[in-house]
Amino acid sequence: MRISKLFLSVILSISLFAQTSWAQMASTEALFEHRVTVSPKEKVMQFTAREDVAKMLGQMDVDPKMIEERVASMTDEEASQIAQKIDSMPAGSSAAGSLIGAVVFIFVLLVITDILGFTKVFGFTRSVR
Structure with a gap:
């Protein structure tokens, strides 16, 4: 009985000094040491330069040079609103596929x-x- 109390007290004292680790989800930004920040205007330009978006804009007879001029003439607030909408759009979903x-x-x-x-x-x- 005396040995079990001694053993229990040793185990408890060791566990008090042990560090507790907390499991958490690691974001992509936390995994990389440097963060790449893109201005809202650059984000809009990157979005319009994507192959699928450029193809859709081409079908609507929109000139890529006109897009560049329009994005360049935007205020920072307008560009950030559009960049925020781009970030909140669902990826790869279409109404026909869902239906x-x-x-x-x-x-x-x-x-x-x-x-x-x-x-x-x-x-x-x-x-x-």
Whole structure:
């Protein structure tokens, strides 16, 4: 009994001096030593220079030189508002893709409920009941 109390007191005293580590998510900026800051006007220019955006602007008959002139004539406040909108846009989403995904999900859900016998929507399925 005396040894177990001694052992317990040693373990507790060691644990008091041990450092506790806290797991946290590390941001990308925290992982890199230097931060690259881009001005809002440069961000807008980089966005309009992207291949997909340039292609869409070309389909609308927008001249790239005119875009450069317009961005250069913007105030810093206007450019920062546009850069903020660029940052908040969803990446790679389209309404058509989302709609097709929703339709496929509902179709699969109805087929499964037909097979399980909860609904009878499609005539090509047989219930397991």
